[in-house]
Amino acid sequence: MFKKFDPKVFALGYVALETADIGRTKNHYLETIGMTETAKGDDGSVFLSIGYQHHEIVLRPARQKALLHIGFHLKPDIEIADFAEQVRKFGLPATIKTDSQPGVAKLVEVEGPAGNVFQFYNAIEAPASGFKRTGAAPLRLGHVAVISRECDKLMRFYQDFLGFWYTDDIEGIATFLTCNRDHHVVNLVNAPESRVHHIAFELRESAQHPVAADALRAAGVQVLWGPSRHTAGHNLAGYHYDPDKLMIELYTDMDTFVPELGMHEARPWHEHFPMKPRTWKVNELSSWGAEFSFNLAAG
Template sequence: MTDRLITHLRHVDLAVPDYDRQLDFYTTMWGLAPQVTDSGVAFLAAEGSPEQYVVRIRKAEEKRLDLVAFGAADRASVDELALRLGRDGVTLITEPGAMDTPGGGYGFRFFDVDGRTVEVSAEVEARQHRKVEEKESIPVRLSHVVLNTRTPEATVAFYEKHLRFALSDTLTHPHMGDVMFFMRCNDWHHSVAIARGPHTALHHASFEMRGIDEYMRGSGRLLRAGVEKVWGPGRHMAGNNTFTYFLDPHGNTIEYTTELERLDEDTWHPHLYDFSDPTVSDQWGTANPMNELVAKQSFNDVDRGVFVAPPM
């Protein structure tokens, strides 16, 4: 798509009351590397990713999703996107300018249709990263984020119109209708998915592992440590990726995955998958059944950050 200005997903930023517990979990258990930790803010990198960080944790009185961040190709793309959004009546939180987060760069923030803060940036200095080795069960990169909303059709329309995301696939159900929309900003099957839920919140954040063996080793490490598993291990139909979902200490659902599908965007046609067929949710048949309890855990708490910009 020639006028797509967003190139990729950068990071997801979380605010939590118990900062020390959350930081310990994401570093010692989940496998992220602390880059900068100072006065209640931590920037955590994935060893295999050139992004300065893939998760930011901030100490706060209330749990919330601070923001979701995307990359753009260059400064001109950032300016053009900000101009388009402003012209279309989207609320800009900040105008394009220099950024003071690790790696610097040039970017701006705005509210999406549900009131989430979204950041877009370019010219962020690449982090010195490394190849994740065989049997090393740590994340290579942030794969995707899934967002809950009561009005997914409107959210999908916003991301299609304003950010030029493309629909890859949709999950539907005979009794519930369309419940999840997978959207892409490059040839990965999805960088964002929009889920139908009872309120606006983070559904889950997903982290790519090196391969099947590393994915299983990581899943097993968390199971042995007693981390609460939500769903998995299994392999989805949409995206063809593996999945094991866990809860972090503050009840955010996070996923280990691998082998997310890459598409030929010129020839791809979206599928409508009926997930009343159990092979749609899990091709392998190894995961615990998808039911109301599993779904409820990923609804998450009501997001206290809706239409409230994070303080940093």
């Protein structure tokens, strides 16, 4: 319908970040988000788990905050070596690494367009550290939004090489792509910067939004936007900054994409039927028309 092959990956695995104050940043993810430390790296990195998989967040000490890399889980029938070869044929450098990080025995690291580094793997350990009952206590890492000054190149890598589906955009400024049934697994923002716009964790249920907001308040963290229902994706979403001023989204109730039909499963709160991928306006980020003084679009 949109393209002739299925995505090569099926899930976002982890996001690795550099941070200037690893103690303070780690504390936010452990205590306020509700994650568990599963390992330490030789370079001072810490590996943080939501509850089952070895890690969803990696923090590495550095002079300033930065996005290190994003990890994606390859479809089971794709071999690392074959994938690396395909990446090179596509014109990008790919390096196979063994035991380069705890929890992932073998991966291929790809230097993607616009300085974005990706890691692709077939298996990640699942020590089942246990889900926390404190803090926001999310279910999973859902998506990452990246701002890039070379957004077109990044989009071609995601769509033409990895096979992601386009599911919506906001006036061409932000484009939503998925490799599974989530409305979006990545959100690419076209702006003259290169950094993370936000990282999103899915909460267990909508009633968890006030629980999470209370946990943030108790930690002295302000909610910036929401919780409110978005238009694109229709997720109930609230945003805050981590200690590095990296934006974190907590969400529930996101649209389910049906690639076979090229539409999102119909929901009573949808504005259009069928809800097909479309362009939304930047001034209609909240489906409810709720107004927030924080400029979410600028991030």
